[in-house]
Amino acid sequence: MLFMRAICAWLMWRMLPETLPFTTQPLPNGLAHFVNLTFLGDPAIFATFRHLAPVALVLFALGVVPLLSLGFMAALLTGVGALENSQGAIGHHLQILCLVAIAQWLAYAVELKQCGLRIAKCGLLPPIDVHRRATQAAKLMLAAGYVTSGLTKLIASDGQWVAQLPNISLQLVKSHANVFYDTLVPEPAWSAALPRLIAEHPNLTRLAFTPGLLLELGAFLALTGRRASLGVGLALLAMHVLAREVMDLGFLAHEWLLVIYFINVPWLVCIALKWFSKAGKSE
């Protein structure tokens, strides 16, 4: 779990912007309805928080005072995301990371409450069981996010998502144009050919993209055990990689959270070492 927390800490650092040039919140969203977050747009204040972040992240990675260390990062990232989304453009790159951080923080808080007289020790260096429950909370939140995304597709499209899929060709034209007009760097030739191909083969398109919806709806199966978690994690990661390559849509936080909590690299390494050890003995 040290490895999981370390990668998660790196991801939080990676997702923290270098600057936050927003001094107003013209269309408050979420947390910004309750707190005026424009103080984060002050360069001096944001720089101070950004300088404190590595300290909090190292402590969190080491499993020290997670209520404070993780709490600081969860609050900072949530504040940053809410201020960004209060500019009138709702993005979705940061929510899942904030939700996973908050879920873990809540798990630590619940465990601390149950520690009774050992509260100081529990809060400073929680025992491994507490970290384990925090990891379970992270997995639960991640799975809930994917299931919600799948259900949203069914609800918003009145159950017509699969039928509408051939129109994804228009979204491809749009997303490739977005990327081009962001930088004016020409897109590869296939980016013009692919939307045509999709539009001309509607049933093949449905066959190719429907598994993505089924994967999202079935993401909760990752909670049934490590093998299922690995399978679901790899399949969802493949879906994200495909979306990144085909549609220029990267969801960095989603991808890394899958690697950390569903694919669980340390467990894979243990399995591999055991397998090699057995193979070595049998020779």
Add this chain to the structure above:
Amino acid sequence: MPSDPIWKRLPFARLGVLVVVLLVAGEQFPLTRLPMYATFGPTADYYYVADATGQPLACAMVFGTSTANVKKMFRARLNALVAPRGADETTATPAERLQAGEELITYLRTTGLAAHAAVPAGPVRLVRVEVRRALTGGFAQTEELLAEK
């Protein structure tokens, strides 16, 4: 226990509560329904910024934000502008679209300068492009100049 049946190993109650909360709360950061590509209509649109001659500008370089964000910000401003009279972006007048566009260009200049982006000194155009399937195959694209400031 790993030997338990799958349904016994699943925290259905907690999962169900989380999913319902996310669905009901909608887009209120950090809560979200993750609605990306939830529907695919018969048209799509994208936006770009250009100089006074119509030459496209690299939005991320000159304003420090993406064209996808520019689209969302324009729609949000337009909806906020026309909401008091019970209208939305689909029933906004050309004058209202112009006003929302000009406000957005001003905002982009301000945040672009704060982000030390290469904000152009001259007038900037905000252009919307609608994409639809052409009857003859391929795609048809229609441009609309929203504002210039």
